[in-house]
Amino acid sequence: MSVLFEIKNLKAKIVEDGRMILNGVNLTINEGEVHAIMGPNGSGKSTLANVIMGSSKYEITEGDILFRGESILGLSTDKRAKLGIFMSFQAPEEINGVKMRQFLMNSYRNIHENDDSTALKISRNITSFAETVSMDNEFLDRYVNTGFSGGEKKKSEILQMGLLNPYITILDEIDSGLDVDALRIVAESINKFKTAQMGVIMITHYQRILNLVEPDFVHVYSNGQIIKTGDFQLAKDIEENGYSIVKELAGLTADGE
Amino acid sequence: MNTVYEKPTVNVHGDLLMVEHITERINSEKDYNKDIIDNIIKNSENSDLSKIRLFKFSEYEKLGFPVWKRAKLNGFDPKNYKKINIKTNLPLINTESAGIEAMEILGVYDFEGADRKFVLMSDAFFNSGFYINGKDYNNKEIVINYDLNENIIENTIIKMPENTNLRIIRIINGTKNDGFKNNVLRGVLEKNSSLTIINVNILGENDINIDNEFFDLKENSSLNIFDLHISGKISSPHIVVRFSEKNAKANIKPYFLGYGNTVTDMLYLMRFYGKDTFGSINGKGVLKDTAKSVFRGFLDLKKGAKEATADESEYTLVLSEKARAEAIPSLLVDENEVNAAHAASVGTINEDKLYYLMTRGFSTEEAKKLISMAIFEPFIDEIEQLHPETAEVIRNVIISKI
Ligand SMILES: Nc1ncnc2c1ncn2[C@@H]1O[C@H](COP(=O)(O)OP(=O)(O)O)[C@@H](O)[C@H]1O
Ligand SMILES: [Mg+2]
Numbered sequence: 214m215s216v217l218f219e220i221k222n223l224k225a226k227i228v229e230d231g232r233m234i235l236n237g238v239n240l241t242i243n244e245g246e247v248h249a250i251m252g253p254n255g256s257g258k259s260t261l262a263n264v265i266m267g268s269s270k271y272e273i274t275e276g277d278i279l280f281r282g283e284s285i286l287g288l289s290t291d292k293r294a295k296l297g298i299f300m301s302f303q304a305p306e307e308i309n310g311v312k313m314r315q316f317l318m319n320s321y322r323n324i325h326e327n328d329d330s331t332a333l334k335i336s337r338n339i340t341s342f343a344e345t346v347s348m349d350n351e352f353l354d355r356y357v358n359t360g361f362s363g364g365e366k367k368k369s370e371i372l373q374m375g376l377l378n379p380y381i382t383i384l385d386e387i388d389s390g391l392d393v394d395a396l397r398i399v400a401e402s403i404n405k406f407k408t409a410q411m412g413v414i415m416i417t418h419y420q421r422i423l424n425l426v427e428p429d430f431v432h433v434y435s436n437g438q439i440i441k442t443g444d445f446q447l448a449k450d451i452e453e454n455g456y457s458i459v460k461e462l463a464g465l466t467a468d469g470e
Numbered sequence: 471m472n473t474v475y476e477k478p479t480v481n482v483h484g485d486l487l488m489v490e491h492i493t494e495r496i497n498s499e500k501d502y503n504k505d506i507i508d509n510i511i512k513n514s515e516n517s518d519l520s521k522i523r524l525f526k527f528s529e530y531e532k533l534g535f536p537v538w539k540r541a542k543l544n545g546f547d548p549k550n551y552k553k554i555n556i557k558t559n560l561p562l563i564n565t566e567s568a569g570i571e572a573m574e575i576l577g578v579y580d581f582e583g584a585d586r587k588f589v590l591m592s593d594a595f596f597n598s599g600f601y602i603n604g605k606d607y608n609n610k611e612i613v614i615n616y617d618l619n620e621n622i623i624e625n626t627i628i629k630m631p632e633n634t635n636l637r638i639i640r641i642i643n644g645t646k647n648d649g650f651k652n653n654v655l656r657g658v659l660e661k662n663s664s665l666t667i668i669n670v671n672i673l674g675e676n677d678i679n680i681d682n683e684f685f686d687l688k689e690n691s692s693l694n695i696f697d698l699h700i701s702g703k704i705s706s707p708h709i710v711v712r713f714s715e716k717n718a719k720a721n722i723k724p725y726f727l728g729y730g731n732t733v734t735d736m737l738y739l740m741r742f743y744g745k746d747t748f749g750s751i752n753g754k755g756v757l758k759d760t761a762k763s764v765f766r767g768f769l770d771l772k773k774g775a776k777e778a779t780a781d782e783s784e785y786t787l788v789l790s791e792k793a794r795a796e797a798i799p800s801l802l803v804d805e806n807e808v809n810a811a812h813a814a815s816v817g818t819i820n821e822d823k824l825y826y827l828m829t830r831g832f833s834t835e836e837a838k839k840l841i842s843m844a845i846f847e848p849f850i851d852e853i854e855q856l857h858p859e860t861a862e863v864i865r866n867v868i869i870s871k872i
Contacts, residue, residue, distance in 0.1 A: 266829050269821075290828035291837075299829070306826035310844025316830070319840075323831025356844075373830070 216282070217412045218242040218381050223276035224437075225264045234260040236437035237276070242381070242412035249415045249423055249448060252434030253456045258416045259303055260437070262385045266300050267293050280381070295324055299379035301370035303386045303416075308357035313369070314339055316357045317376055324377050342375045346402045363390035371399050375406040382407070383414045388422035400425030420452035435459045476684065476710050477582030478739050478768055493585065495534030496545030502595050504531070506551050510595070516566060518573045523594050530590035538585075540764050540796070541704045541735040543678075549621040549650060553597050556622070559613040565625050568601035572627045579656045583682035584708040584737065592654035592682070596625030599653075604634030604663060611857070616642045618649025618677050626655045630663035630691070637666040639860055644673035644702065655683040659691035659718075666694040668853060670860060672867050673702035675730045683709045687718035689744070696853060699726040699734045700867060706735040713740065713747035713775070724753035724784075725849045728761030728793070729871060737766040742775035742808075753784040754849070756842045756872065757793035766798045769812060773804040782812040787845055789819065789838065842872045 218241070225235040234257040242248055252258050264271050265278060267290040277284050285293055308316070317339050318332065343353055346368040358366050367387055374382055384403070388396055403426050407413055415428060423431070423445065431448045433441040440459070441447065451458055507527045511520040535546035565572065576593070583589035592599075602612065616622055630636065642651060659665055665685075673679055679702050685693055699705040711720045726734045740749040751767045769780040786795035797814035819838055827837035846868050854861035 266825075268825055289834070290825060291831050291833050294829050294831040302826065302829075306823045308823055308827070308841065308844060310847035311840055312847070319832070320830040356847075377830075 215244060216241060217244050217280070219277075219279040220265070221277045221279070223261075223264065223273065223278065225260065225271045225273045228270055228272050233274070234271070234437050235264060238437065238439060240432070240439060242414070244412060245409045246430065247407070247413040247415060247426065247428045249417060249428035249431045250434050250439070251417055251420075251431060251448060251451055253459060254418065256435050257437040258434055259385055262300050262383045262414070262416060265293075265298065265383060266290050291323070295326070297324070297380035298383070299374060299377055299381065300383040301367075301374060301385060301387055303389065305358050305366045305370055307359045307361075309359045311357045313355055313357050314353040317353075317373065320373065321376055324379075339376060342372045345375060345405060346372045347398050348372060364392065364395040367391060367399060368395070371402045371406070375402065378406070378408070378411075380410060381412050381414070383416070385416045386418060387415070388417055388419060396422060397425065420448045423448045433459055473578055473580060474686065474712070475580045476712055476739070476741060478737060478766070494537040495587070496537060497534040498545060498547045500547040501535075502548055502551055502591070507594060514566065516568075518570065519566065519568070519576075522573065522576055526590050526593040530587065530594050533587045533590070535587055536585040538704075538735070540762075541706060541733045543704055548591075551595065551597070552621070554620040554622065556598050557615040557617075558600075560607065560610065562600040562602060562612065565596060565599040565601050565627060568627065571603070571629060572601040575627050575629060575656050575658055579658070579684055579686060581682070581684045581710050583654065584680050584706045584735075588652050588680045589654050589682050592623050592625045592652050595623050596654075597621070597623045599625035600627075602626070602628045602636070602638070604628070604630035604636045604665070607636050608634045609636070611637045611639065613639045614641070616640065616651060618643060618645045618651055618673070618679070619647075622651040622653070624651065624653040624655070626653070628655065628657040628665065630657070630659045630665050632660045633662045635664045637668070637856065639668045639857055640670065641860070641863070642669075642671045642673070642679060644677040644679075646674050647676060648703070649674060649677040651678070652680045653682060655681075657683070657685040657693075659685065659687050659693060661689045661691060661715075664692040666696075666856065668696040668857065668860060669698060669707070670864060671699045671702065671705055673700060673705055673732075675701055675732055676703045677701075678703055679705045681707045681709075683707070684712070685710070685720070686712045686714055687720060687747075689715040690717040692718070693720040695720070695722045696849065697722060697724045698849070698864060699724070699736070700871065701727065701729060701732045702734065703731075704733050704735060708737045710739045710741070711749060713742045713744050713749060713778070716744040717746050718744055719748045720750075722751045723849060723852075724751070724755075724765070725846060726753075726755035726763060727846070727868060727871060728755070728763055729758040730761060731759070732761045734761075734763045736764065737768070739768040739770065740780060741770045741772065742778045742780060743772050745774070745776045745778070747775060747778045749778075749780050751782040751784075754786070754845050755795070756787045756789065756845050757795055758789045758872070760790070760792045762794045762796075764796045764798070765814065766800070767812065767814070768800045768802070769810060770802045771805050771808045771810060775805045776807045778805070778808045780808065780810040784814040786816045787819070787842060788816055789842060839872055843868060
């Protein structure tokens with residue numbers, strides 16, 4: 214196992230209002246590992262994901278993000294994507310006028326620049342990935358996420374994970390807004406699409422998806438920091454006791470200072 | 471015979487008094503004159519038409535060319551006059567040799583157009599144009615190719631008799647120089663007839679294209695216009711639809727792409743007289759560089775147009791800070807029992823969509839292109855269903871220019 218991805222004392226603020234959201238995140242991910250990040254709403258989980266992707270809405274004030282030992286902070290979002298860093302969005306954008314299949318095809322070409330597969334082959338792959346996430350083929354002829362239900366959008370994101378086959382997959386609340394069936398399909402797809410070379414960051418508010426995609430590590434996240442790391446048992450504790458554990462831990466840190 | 475004259479502004483409309491705008495005009499030393507009209511008539515065997523030409527000329531000669539502040543037209547010098555030929559997929563009758571039915575339409579229907587001078591220019595001096603009768607081409611497709619390397623002064627008349635159906639594709643190819651095309655098109659749709667027109671104006675950055683079109687819709691007839699404008703020093707469509715009888719329907723889809731220093735100056739007027747009529751204008755466009763667009767969409771519901779539905783929307787995506795989009799939607803309602811809505815907006819590239827695409831490996835530039843192209847895609851898709859070759863032409867032009 215080798216170190217794939219490192220987040221070191223990462224601090225970031227919102228450009229618009231200067232508010233600090235990330236207050237020193239530390240995380241190391243090796244190939245093949247699944248890391249769950251659990252935290253209350255508003256704790257800055259999505260911000261962490263977006264800072265990793267290089268969103269221009271945030272400014273890093275301290276710390277570093279390393280991919281295979283090299284800082285990615287100087288890279289634009291598309292360059293990070295091309296390195297093999299993928300994020301599924303909590304609320305995927307609708308892009309009216311861009312056909313899903315064409316978008317997927319171009320995304321694949323962007324990220325696998327040296328792959329000379331024919332368009333036909335990629336198109337077939339797209340069809341088969343759509344089947345895996347039980348997305349009707351008809352959706353591929355629609356415009357990107359346009360008019361999709363919440364669940365369909367999430368399936369479309371997971372399809373992209375499968376197709377693009379990244380090294381780092383960040384799933385931001387992939388489980389939110391899914392009914393039981395859709396959750397099962399999405400979880401099964403994640404298990405199918407993750408590889409021994411891939412590191413996964415699963416951001417979630419609830420434990421339920423973790424019963425289906427088992428994490429190697431569970432991190433409790435609060436106020437822009439990882440405040441406790443454990444195994445699957447930690448997720449179960451949170452499920453039983455709610456985020457009161459977070460408050461206690463947060464209280465401890467505050468007292469300790 | 472009663473004449474029908476439509477113009478966008480109305481002096482007194484209910485209790486609303488609109489002051490009519492007086493156009494500033496400049497006379498041209500190169501303007502077409504009596505000698506030219508006499509020469510046309512001398513060589514014509516169509517005496518009815520010659521009378522019409524002369525009559526129109528009597529008004530024409532009194533007017534100078536307009537000054538358009540928005541479109542930066544400062545008068546105009548017409549090019550050397552000559553007769554031209556236009557390529558069509560099917561043999562068509564030239565307006566020059568059209569019979570009485572066509573002359574009636576020419577005599578009855580008149581309008582202001584983008585400017586009266588240009589309407590009269592095509593009426594008096596047309597050097598091209600067709601009389602298309604729907605019964606001769608029922609369920610067919612007419613493709614007309616215009617080449618702006620010729621000085622085109624068109625006068626086209628379309629008659630759609632009862633229960634006929636026709637599709638016309640008008641492709642205007644611009645030049646690298648200063649091409650000019652001026653058009654007057656009159657269309658009469660009788661009961662239950664259906665007409666689709668796809669206007670594909672692909673202009674060069676110094677071309678001027680003025681397209682005046684007037685349609686009269688009788689009972690239960692249906693008109694669909696796809697009106698695409700790419701570039702042009704000035705591309706100025708002025709399309710008037712008159713819903714004169716009940717259940718008539720019309721959809722106009724104006725789409726435009728402006729770049730460089732081009733101006734797209736559009737006016738679409740729907741005037742509702744008949745009951746249960748339906749009209750919609752749904753426009754979209756993209757502007758780059760220092761391009762400019764003016765979009766006037768007028769919905770005018772007259773007393774008696776009960777249960778008419780009128781709807782209008784317009785969106786312009788502006789890609790550069792120096793591009794200017796102006797939308798002037800207007801809704802005039804004389805009748806209480808109508809459904810009418812209009813909306814116009816101007817936007818820039820949505821940062822969240824841009825970011826989403828970038829997380830999928832698209833560079834900023836590629837993502838912007840994709841989002842801009844996406845504006846046209848639903849329009850092209852629709853044309854693809856009707857005429858795949860045209861859709862392909864449009865797609866390639868837009869991809870190369872956007
Ligand atoms: N682009 C932004 N503009 C303004 N506020 C933001 C922005 N991004 C995040 N925030 C704020 O930062 C905090 C953390 O948000 P977020 O990262 O979405 O939390 P989580 O994903 O854990 O629910 C919230 O208070 C949120 O309103
Ligand atoms: Mg979130």
